[in-house]
Amino acid sequence: MVSLAFYLSATVLLAQSSVAFNCSIPPIYVDIHKRVTHNTDNFQYGSFIGIGTPAQNHSLWPSLSRNQTSFGASTFCDGNSTLKDCKESTGGFFNSRDSTTFIEDKDYQTLDTAPNSTIKESFYGYDSLRLYTHYFETDGAWQTLVDNSSVEVVEEGTAKPAVVGLGTSSTILNDLAARNQICGKMYSLYIGQGFDRAGGAVNGSNVFGGYDAGRFIDPVHKYSMGSAGENHLNVRVKDIIISETNNVNANVSLFDTAAFPSMSSRPDTFDAQITTDQYPLSLPYEITQNFISHLQAEEDNTWGDNSLKLKNAFNGSMTIILDDGFEVTIPPSVLMNASNITPVQSRAKDSNEPFYLSTAFLTQVYLMADFEKQSFFLATAVQKNNMVMPTPFCPGSTPTAYQRPNQGAFVKQGLIGAIVGGVLGGIGIGICAYCFIASCRRRVAERRIEKRAEEGRKAAKMAQFEVEEVTEFDPPPKSATPFFWKKR
Ligand SMILES: *[C@@H]1O[C@H](CO)[C@@H](O)[C@H](O)[C@H]1NC(C)=O
Ligand SMILES: *[C@@H]1O[C@H](CO)[C@@H](O)[C@H](O)[C@H]1NC(C)=O
Numbered sequence: 001m002v003s004l005a006f007y008l009s010a011t012v013l014l015a016q017s018s019v020a021f022n023c024s025i026p027p028i029y030v031d032i033h034k035r036v037t038h039n040t041d042n043f044q045y046g047s048f049i050g051i052g053t054p055a056q057n058h059s060l061w062p063s064l065s066r067n068q069t070s071f072g073a074s075t076f077c078d079g080n081s082t083l084k085d086c087k088e089s090t091g092g093f094f095n096s097r098d099s100t101t102f103i104e105d106k107d108y109q110t111l112d113t114a115p116n117s118t119i120k121e122s123f124y125g126y127d128s129l130r131l132y133t134h135y136f137e138t139d140g141a142w143q144t145l146v147d148n149s150s151v152e153v154v155e156e157g158t159a160k161p162a163v164v165g166l167g168t169s170s171t172i173l174n175d176l177a178a179r180n181q182i183c184g185k186m187y188s189l190y191i192g193q194g195f196d197r198a199g200g201a202v203n204g205s206n207v208f209g210g211y212d213a214g215r216f217i218d219p220v221h222k223y224s225m226g227s228a229g230e231n232h233l234n235v236r237v238k239d240i241i242i243s244e245t246n247n248v249n250a251n252v253s254l255f256d257t258a259a260f261p262s263m264s265s266r267p268d269t270f271d272a273q274i275t276t277d278q279y280p281l282s283l284p285y286e287i288t289q290n291f292i293s294h295l296q297a298e299e300d301n302t303w304g305d306n307s308l309k310l311k312n313a314f315n316g317s318m319t320i321i322l323d324d325g326f327e328v329t330i331p332p333s334v335l336m337n338a339s340n341i342t343p344v345q346s347r348a349k350d351s352n353e354p355f356y357l358s359t360a361f362l363t364q365v366y367l368m369a370d371f372e373k374q375s376f377f378l379a380t381a382v383q384k385n386n387m388v389m390p391t392p393f394c395p396g397s398t399p400t401a402y403q404r405p406n407q408g409a410f411v412k413q414g415l416i417g418a419i420v421g422g423v424l425g426g427i428g429i430g431i432c433a434y435c436f437i438a439s440c441r442r443r444v445a446e447r448r449i450e451k452r453a454e455e456g457r458k459a460a461k462m463a464q465f466e467v468e469e470v471t472e473f474d475p476p477p478k479s480a481t482p483f484f485w486k487k488r
């Protein structure tokens with residue numbers, strides 16, 4: 001089976017690769033979830049990336065605006081930094097003197113030149129970055145080493161210092177592409193929901209040089225990157241609809257002058273930036289006012305991000321419609337969580353800050369960015385994903401979602417058969433990666449099935465990889481800490 005797969009992938013790749021980009025280089029998958037980080041005691045949510053020799057493991061938040069990949073200095077919380085709960089929130093502490101591979105560059109000119117930076121004081125240099133891929137709790141992680149890569153060490157600041165910079169001049173994408181460790185400056189993100197502000201359980205992932213074909217469903221929607229630095233991931237919003245779960249006739253558009261007579265005319269469509277730099281959405285003043293009046297929201301600052309809070313519980317969703325027709329629905333569990341806090345920020349009437357479709361939006365969306373051809377793609381994210389399918393993302397190509405076989409076929413053919421069948425049915429590239437992951441999956445599945453059988457429950461569901469055992473909004477387990485996330 002494997003040799004057949006090899007032959008097939010080689011043929012497909014020959015046909016697809018261009019002269020400039022070697023699209024047979026496998027992508028690098030880096031998990032986003034909670035884990036222990038260097039010199040901290042608590043678990044922190046982020047990308048599993050280490051620095052230095054020996055490795056100092058960190059948890060880095062992906063930033064779509066920053067260009068530098070950065071780490072908190074060991075002294076970050078000793079000085080003037082104003083990060084909340086500093087010692088538990090930096091994503092780890094990096095001590096450059098403990099790394100034998102760190103080389104300081106005193107003349108380095110930062111690529112993060114935007115004003116109002118959350119970074120107040122840093123030094124720069126080169127060190128080994130360790131990108132960890134970790135599919136299963138039961139298996140170990142393996143690393144991709146990026147030697148002598150550009151790093152920023154943040155000594156003072158107002159926000160989490162450990163960040164993967166994925167802006168238009170991303171140092172990590174430049175380094176990986178320049179060394180042929182990925183096919184080109186291609187990057188995909190699912191931010192997940194396993195962090196405190198979102199309060200969910202689903203974890204996220206970064207894919208450098210590729211995308212996770214199992215993490216989204218077709219169709220994918222294509223957009224052009226803006227040329228202006230920080231605003232490179234812009235989309236246009238044409239409507240926002242609030243729906244009630246138990247009353248399909250109660251849909252209200254926040255753009256509708258009949259529903260909101262205080263508006264003299266229908267608001268214009270508006271440009272919004274996609275960002276991970278904040279959680280709540282930032283919408284135009286009028287729309288925010290309509291949201292407040294329709295749902296009886298009030299100002300609140302529980303999370304320090306001015307998210308609005310509802311006076312009364314509301315069981316419903318919010319659908320954001322982009323000008324090309326792509327609809328993104330914020331489900332009831334995200335629109336109003338247990339404490340009635342919404343993912344929409346209050347906004348001053350005279351504010352001229354940009355509008356943001358921020359992390360709350362990305363909990364429902366898979367983002368795939370082609371920095372080589374200045375375009376990006378959005379698709380509905382699959383929340384309960386059981387197939388990790390890192391697929392090379394060739395510059396200029398359009399990502400395709402894994403076509404889920406129907407359950408009957410799955411049961412009949414078994415897992416490997418179903419996956420190769422799916423590949424032949426449309427995906428084409430990345431067969432080797434699939435087979436490899438499929439075999440891991442199978443091993444874990446077998447183990448799980450055994451365990452479940454012991455518990456006297458039906459194993460059929462797991463065998464079909466139909467659903468994850470966790471429900472979408474269970475809090476992350478507190479006691480069940482997997483052994484290898486623990487500090488030794
Ligand atoms: C393209 O990448 C593959 C996988 O890393 C490698 O085996 C092959 O030699 C590369 N081809 C070229 C032309 O560099
Ligand atoms: C997410 O990762 C955490 C570890 O930080 C793990 O305990 C949890 O089970 C994962 N959630 C899912 C849905 O896989």
Ligand SMILES: *[C@@H]1O[C@H](CO)[C@@H](O)[C@H](O)[C@H]1NC(C)=O
Pocket residue numbers: 078079080
């Ligand atoms: C904090 O900031 C003040 C004023 O900028 C400066 O004088 C002081 O040295 C700083 N302290 C530390 C520990 O960096």
Ligand SMILES: *[C@@H]1O[C@H](CO)[C@@H](O)[C@H](O)[C@H]1NC(C)=O
Pocket residue numbers: 115116
């Ligand atoms: C920077 O911050 C200042 C003061 O808070 C504000 O007036 C200004 O608009 C900000 N500039 C940008 C580009 O955000």
Ligand SMILES: *[C@@H]1O[C@H](CO)[C@@H](O)[C@H](O)[C@H]1NC(C)=O
Pocket residue numbers: 050055056057132140141142
């Ligand atoms: C960092 O993580 C890797 C991968 O799990 C592990 O092998 C290594 O021991 C960790 N390093 C430290 C210092 O914890």
Ligand SMILES: *[C@@H]1O[C@H](CO)[C@@H](O)[C@H](O)[C@H]1NC(C)=O
Pocket residue numbers: 126148
């Ligand atoms: C590390 O990279 C920098 C910048 O690309 C370069 O100047 C330096 O010589 C490199 N050092 C090593 C040891 O490769």
Ligand SMILES: *[C@@H]1O[C@H](CO)[C@@H](O)[C@H](O)[C@H]1NC(C)=O
Pocket residue numbers: 196197198199200302337338339341473
């Ligand atoms: C809702 O917000 C509270 C804090 O206000 C937080 O503790 C919780 O994790 C969030 N999510 C849910 C599902 O309650």
Ligand SMILES: *[C@@H]1O[C@H](CO)[C@@H](O)[C@H](O)[C@H]1NC(C)=O
Pocket residue numbers: 065066067111112113114167168169228229230
């Ligand atoms: C990242 O680099 C781009 C130029 O490629 C620049 O416009 C942008 O402002 C930079 N980001 C930050 C946070 O400075």
Ligand SMILES: *[C@@H]1O[C@H](CO)[C@@H](O)[C@H](O)[C@H]1NC(C)=O
Pocket residue numbers: 243248249250251319
């Ligand atoms: C209201 O919105 C929901 C969710 O977007 C949709 O399923 C339903 O068809 C809509 N109802 C009407 C009457 O348009």
Ligand SMILES: *[C@@H]1O[C@H](CO)[C@@H](O)[C@H](O)[C@H]1NC(C)=O
Pocket residue numbers: 245246315332
């Ligand atoms: C919202 O309504 C649905 C359908 O009736 C129900 O299953 C769900 O539990 C409700 N959620 C809340 C938070 O009341």
